[in-house]
Amino acid sequence: MRRNGKEKDLNTRTKENQFKELQHSLGFFFENEKLLKQAFTHSSYVNEHRRKPFEDNERLEFLGDAVLELTISQFLFKRYSSMSEGELTKLRAAIVCEPSLVSFANELGFGKLILLGKGEEMTGGRERPALLADVFEAFIGSLYLDQGIDKVIEFLEQIVFPKISAGAFSHVMDFKSQLQELVQRDGSGVIEYRVLQEKGPAHNKEFVSKVTLSGEELGVGTGRSKKEAEQHAAQKALEFLKAKTT
Incomplete structure (x- = not known):
């Protein structure tokens, strides 16, 4: 029995150290560390420790889901001014879907921090x-309660927003259509795409494409297919045109 107690103490200290390491790596610290711990506490752990006042992360998950949708929506609204409501909704859904949240959680090593029941x-x-995915949302909820919305945005600027800007979700974004609509609306010329380069072996090719507006280069993009390269080129063109008008 005494050995089990020592093992529990060791496990507790290990988890506390891991929580501190997480905060160090992110560059901010919780005022209420109980909220942080709750974000990683699964209901199965609570069920096995009924004598101690543990709370599971389900309520924080509920809150985090709403905060995540709001902050992602705000970023997309400001970042992609030419996107329609339907396109914004589709893109947001791809960012906050389970596989995406799991990848964010894995990148941060959240799995090792979770407090689970033995079963x-x-x-x-x-x-x-x-x-x-639930733990990632719960973490967002706990961060919001402890530090406020600005700190949540600061966190997302480290973990999520750069991936959006880098085109990680470009498979649901039709930049070519956006660019075409913008050019047609302004009546500013003709859009053309041209493959500049194909490199790599047949099974792992990379394409480089250029998009021009009446002969003027607007953007260059790369991709595993001509279509993907053109989408990335169109994305660069939209960014260029947006910067030009601001």
Whole structure:
């Protein structure tokens, strides 16, 4: 029995150290560390520790889901001024969907921080996608309560927004259509795409495409297919034209 107590103390200290390491790596610290711990506390852990006042992360997950939708929506609204409501909705859905949230959680090493019951641990709960996505949302909820909306945005500027800007979700974004609509609306000329380069072996090719407006280069993009390269070129063109008018 004494050994079990020592093991529990060691596990507790390990988790506390991991929470501190997480805060150090992110560059901010929780005023109420109980909120941080709650964000990583699964209901199975609470069920096995009924004598202690643990709270699971389900309420924080609920709040975090709403905060995430709001902050992502605000970023997209400002970042992509030519996108329609339908396109913005589609893009936001791709960013806040389970696979995306799981990738964010894995990048931050959230899996090792989760407090799980023994049964959930033994059945692979620490790698369960739905559980990891819930923990990411709960973390957002806890950060919002402890630090406010500005700190949530600062966190997303580290982890999520750069991926959006880099085209990680370009598979749901039709930049070519946006560019065409913008040019037609302004009546400013003719859009043309041209492949500048193909490189790499046949099974792993990379294409480089250029988009021009009446002969003037607007952007160059790369991709694993001509279509993807053209989409990235159109994205660069939209950014160029937006910067030109501001």
